[in-house]
Amino acid sequence: NAGVTQTPKFRVLKTGQSMTLLCAQDMNHEYMYWYRQDPGMGLRLIHYSVGEGTTAKGEVPDGYNVSRLKKQNFLLGLESAAPSQTSVYFCASRTRTAILVYTDTQYFGPGTRLTVL
Amino acid sequence: GQQVMQIPQYQHVQEGEDFTTYCNSSTTLSNIQWYKQRPGGHPVFLIQLVKSGEVKKQKRLTFQFGEAKKNSSLHITATQTTDVGTYFCAGPHRGSTLGRLYFGRGTQLTVWP
Numbered sequence: 025n026a027g028v029t030q031t032p033k034f035r036v037l038k039t040g041q042s043m044t045l046l047c048a049q050d051m052n053h054e055y056m057y058w059y060r061q062d063p064g065m066g067l068r069l070i071h072y073s074v075g076e077g078t079t080a081k082g083e084v085p086d087g088y089n090v091s092r093l094k095k096q097n098f099l100l101g102l103e104s105a106a107p108s109q110t111s112v113y114f115c116a117s118r119t120r121t122a123i124l125v126y127t128d129t130q131y132f133g134p135g136t137r138l139t140v141l
Numbered sequence: 142g143q144q145v146m147q148i149p150q151y152q153h154v155q156e157g158e159d160f161t162t163y164c165n166s167s168t169t170l171s172n173i174q175w176y177k178q179r180p181g182g183h184p185v186f187l188i189q190l191v192k193s194g195e196v197k198k199q200k201r202l203t204f205q206f207g208e209a210k211k212n213s214s215l216h217i218t219a220t221q222t223t224d225v226g227t228y229f230c231a232g233p234h235r236g237s238t239l240g241r242l243y244f245g246r247g248t249q250l251t252v253w254p
Binding site for chain 1: 147150172174182183184185186189229233241242244245246247
């Protein structure tokens with residue numbers, strides 16, 4: 025049981041290049057999230073998904089696109105990378121079914137450190 | 142808009158001293174969660190508080206949820222070097238059933254031996 029995994033762990037891009045970050049979870053969670061973390065800014069939600077085939081915008085969606093073709097995978101795409109997208113990206117997942125009262129816990133992946141030059 | 146504010150941003154203590162971080166919300170929260178992120182690591186869930194005035198303890202960590210359910214605190218007694226990291230509070234997005242959380246900006250704790 026690997027939990028939440030992210031690939032790649034590190035990446036350096038040049039301005040204008042594109043890339044896709046992959047998040048995978050083996051906990052059969054319905055909800056998945058993409059966050060970015062910048063120094064002093066905490067975690068900011070980029071996009072999220074409540075199920076296969078559905079996605080929605082979070083707080084800072086501009087410049088990113090996402091897809092959830094399979095329940096276990098959530099992809100984050102950068103079509104034309106900009107230096108402002110240099111950040112650490114975290115994926116998280118959560119179950120929808122409350123086995124216990126208030127099971128809002130989010131499980132995070134190890135992160136992807138992206139640098140855009 | 143809905144916000145979760147956390148203070149202080151940084152805290153440096155000597156090993157053995159106590160540490161407290163505070164979290165305040167602009168709106169009433171149905172629950173509040175605390176996460177810890179070690180340097181270079183990812184956020185890990187610590188605890189969730191649900192009831193007004195609730196107090197929970199995990200060894201040297203004490204978590205409180207305010208009576209009005211708008212504020213919370215995390216207190217660490219006699220800090221150890223293993224407590225180093227950033228502590229985040231997070232509250233659910235008001236009116237959302239989709240599990241969205243608002244995270245505070247975190248308190249980065251440094252412990253000197």
